[in-house]
Amino acid sequence: MAKNNLEASCEPCENGFKCRFRSSEDGIDFVEERVQVWLSANRTGADAFSIRLIVREALTNAVFHGNRNDPAKEVFFTLEAEPHLLRIQVEDQGQGFNWRDKVLAPLEPTAKRGRGLTILQTFSRSARYNEKGNVLTVLIDAEGVQA
Secondary structure, three states, X not given: OOOOOOOEEEEEEOOEEEEEEEOOHHHHHHHHHHHHHHHHHHOOOOXXXXXXXXXHHHHHHHHHHHOOOOOOOXXXXXXXXXXXXXXXXXXXXXXXXXXXXXXXXXXXXXXOXXXXXXXXXXXXXXXXXXXXXXXXXXXXXXXXXXX
16 A cells, blocks of 8 residues: 555566556555656666656556546556567546547647657557557566566
8 A cells, every 4th residue: 555545556466567446646656656666666677767657657547548538447567578479458437438549640739638649659669549449558678587
């Protein structure tokens, strides 16, 4: 557990860990801190900044867009390592969204929002949603990751 009565937990899984938390910014911070600790202990050569940026963006989208910041809804996070690859999955309990329209839409340079998918695509090998649009799977090249 962490700060401010945060309802969150993490547990190890094969070659990584899983977390769940009630939608909140503290929950995002909680998972990001665990990612940083895991990266420090398990990587050589992986770009920690890019990985943390992807994690934060994916979790922020799940909390604020997917779950609409509803503390009754949870976010589920999984990080798994394979040789030279990290697989990150984020699932929210929201209704999903039509990600196809967002992927195809041009990015407005002056927009204050809407850069999330571009960030995910730029800093990862791939970023894909399930059909419904509430589960994101990101693959990140991570040379030297110990699985």
